[in-house]
Amino acid sequence: MQPTHRTSPGRTRRRRSHHALRGAQSVTCPNCGAPRLPHRACADCGYVRPGLKIKPINES
Numbered sequence: 001m002q003p004t005h006r007t008s009p010g011r012t013r014r015r016r017s018h019h020a021l022r023g024a025q026s027v028t029c030p031n032c033g034a035p036r037l038p039h040r041a042c043a044d045c046g047y048v049r050p051g052l053k054i055k056p057i058n059e060s
């Protein structure tokens with residue numbers, strides 16, 4: 001079966017008006033102040049949450 005009516009250009013554009021992506025959010029590390037991704041360990045100091053730190057990726 002085919003669609004009974006073709007989609008008008010305006011309707012296509014209205015539908016696609018919701019398709020834009022937004023950039024990644026970032027939060028400030030409470031330990032060192034560097035920007036980091038939410039729910040991720042800090043890349044600079046390895047801070048995860050109070051009482052938990054992991055090894056930073058820039059220090060091997």
Ligand SMILES: [Zn+2]
Pocket residue numbers: 029030031032033034042043044045046047
């Ligand atoms: Zn940090």
